[in-house]
Amino acid sequence: MDISALVNPVSEVPPRRSPSGSYSMPAPSPATSSAKLPTPPLSTHKPMTHKRKRHDPKPIWAIREDEMIEGLPLIPAQRQQSRPLPSTPRPQPQPPPNAMHNGPAPGPSSPHQPGTAHELIGYERPVSNDAHVYDEVSRKVCDFIFVTVVNNEPVRRAIAASPDIQVEIEARWGQIIERNTGQRLRGFHDTECVVKSALLNTSFESTMTMDQHKRMNMYLNGQVQRSKLPGAERASIDYTHTREIDVFYELDQPAFERLPPLTRELVGASKTRQRIRVTLDQKNGRVIRQLIKHRIANLEISSPQTEWDYRIGVNIEIQFPGPMDGVPLAQEPGKSLEAMKRHKDRVSYSWLDAFHLDLTQVGQDGRKNHELELELDPQVLLENGDNVNKKLPNCFESLINGMMNNLRVLSREITPAANP
Known part of the structure; x- marks a missing residue:
């Protein structure tokens, strides 16, 4: 078992590239005879070759069942049903302005089935006529979790070998702090971006x-109440x-020998001191x-427009056997x-059997700290990640987008409103 891959997993996934079709010169216009065109002077220079266009294709988890991958359907041909040729399309009435700008309201969805995605319509629809345009930061988080969890073979083997080991995927709210100044990281960026923490002298x-804890508690309690209202479509x-x-x-x-x-x-491959955390009622x-x-592994995201930055963490939790x-x-x-x-005085919120949110007041040595963290259910994540590799319908990217x-x-709820 390659433990180095577990301790230092690959954090970068080279994007898949697919060349576009060969470039061809257009034929002369039939309205003008080629004999009437001026003859260009002879030149010893080699003709300039045209660069092939390169495209950044969607990752496999972002491809729908009816799309193609390298010319092949995602679902085997025998599962595709023949469809009748479409009839001549009739003009459709234009939606009202509000619908064009806001799109249809998404309905409730199951964590195991794709929800009704918001399709771009009206002015939002790009020239390519794509119904969806992916978010670049969320896509980077997808890559990070797919490499460090779903396709991390040492981690998967460890989970499969012992019921006392499970993976934890957590997202924390906080601030990226520069160690030299003790201040929050402020760079040339003015919007949300993934930070290359290995190149910086920072802590989280x-x-x-x-x-902020009180306001967040009131806000989340209000969401609980709204979700329980009769007829609530959420x-x-x-x-x-x-x-x-x-x-x-x-x-x-x-104690180590008891494992x-x-x-x-x-545990022996780690260079840091390990402790056993015993939690009591x-x-x-x-x-x-x-x-x-x-x-x-960790992935940090700077968000200068809001009160907090984010850290996405992947850990392994090992149950310590026997008494202490x-x-x-x-x-x-x-x-x-x-x-x-x-x-720890903790209020927890959970929904869709996929998300678990902890709002915690931690008291230690006479001091109090307040923390907010979100965990993804590991079974739901691994199930959808495995379906990606099996080329089956999955909610992997929508799960990460939800996080x-x-x-x-x-x-944004906690960030103070900007002064006019």
Whole structure:
């Protein structure tokens, strides 16, 4: 098993290129005889060759069933039904101005079936007559998750080999901070873009103020209420409120030896110190989970027009087996064991069996922090990602687009209105 591919997965996917058809010179116009055209002077220069046009085709997950890939249908020919020739089209009445600008309202959709996409109409429709135009940032996130999760063979083998290992795909709201200045990253860009973090001396701080936490809580509770109204044409949002305590243990050598062989191989390949996070129910002290969180890759997005930037993280969560007897508690210099504990007051929202949003107040060592994060259901993601490779209908890109839409909508909700 190639562990280096797991720890340092390929982050860039070279775009597939398909050459266009050969370029041909047009024939002389029949209205003018070629004999009457002036003869060009002789030249020793070689005729200039015409560059072939290059196109950036859609990724496979963005291709519909009725489209072609390199001249071949996406669905096997035997599954295609013959269609009668269309009759002579009749003029259709133009939609009213509001419909042309806004498009049809999307209806509710299942997470396992493509929803009714908003087709571009009226002025929005490009000269190519494409019904959809992809978002470049969301497409980059699609590539990132497809490489680091769906097509990451070491990760997939680890998940298949042990029920105690699962992949986590999370998106966090926060700010990209320059370490030299301690200020939020401000560059030449004025709109949202993916950042090449490896080329920068930055860190990501996932935090918000108490007032922002309160406003976000009220906004999300309002969305829960609206989703429960009779006749609401939207996905129902469920709500839970939990209070938990995190206690950290060192993964010393005896504890390391208790892990299964494949898990030891994964954890041993990491260059960072690993800890075991034991989460307890604050009411009764019951152990809820015991996890080792192993980072795979991060992708950061700068959003200078809104209050927050975003970090997309891919991790592996490993359940630590057995009781914690004999495992030493983690303790940092200058901190007591009590100061190491994290007290989490969390409100969670989930919908479509695909999205899980956590709004959390974290108390540790007398300080409070506020965090907002969104997780994708790993089974839904992997199911749709596998259907991409099988060339079956899937919702992979719409799932990632949904994640990006949630990041943008909630960030804009908190961003103060610009002064006129």
